[in-house]
Amino acid sequence: MLKVSKMKKTIFTLSAIFIVISAFSQEFTLIHDGLARTYRLHTPAGYNADSLYPLVINMHGLGSNAFEQEIYTAFNDVADSGDFFVAYPNGIDETWNISSTTGTDDVGFISALIDTIDL
DSSP: OOOOOHHHHHHHHHHHHHHHHHHHEEEEEEEETTEEEEEEEEOOTTOOTTSOOOEEEOOOOTTOOHHHHHHHHOHHHHHHHHTOEEEEEOOBTTBOOOOSSSSOOHHHHHHHHHHHOOO
């Protein structure tokens, strides 16, 4: 009988998760304030182009990114059952600007993201 190491099982599981997530979410780029900003967008499983859908913005924490947030929260399943879109934006250098006076305009980026996504 063939024995499979724990490491191989882990790699296989992570690969399977990546394939499933990649199949249902797409990554997009939006230019905001001269910066290329990226986000992932999950379309609900029962999507119908003739219907209107809510949008949920699911933002990652410090030191993380949109892809990790998508895996960590497993929110795509919630979006499928609740019939809504989920956008996972990426902060610059895995962080968000929490100051309203200096740095990257993340509030403006999220606002532009909402305006850009045609639901």
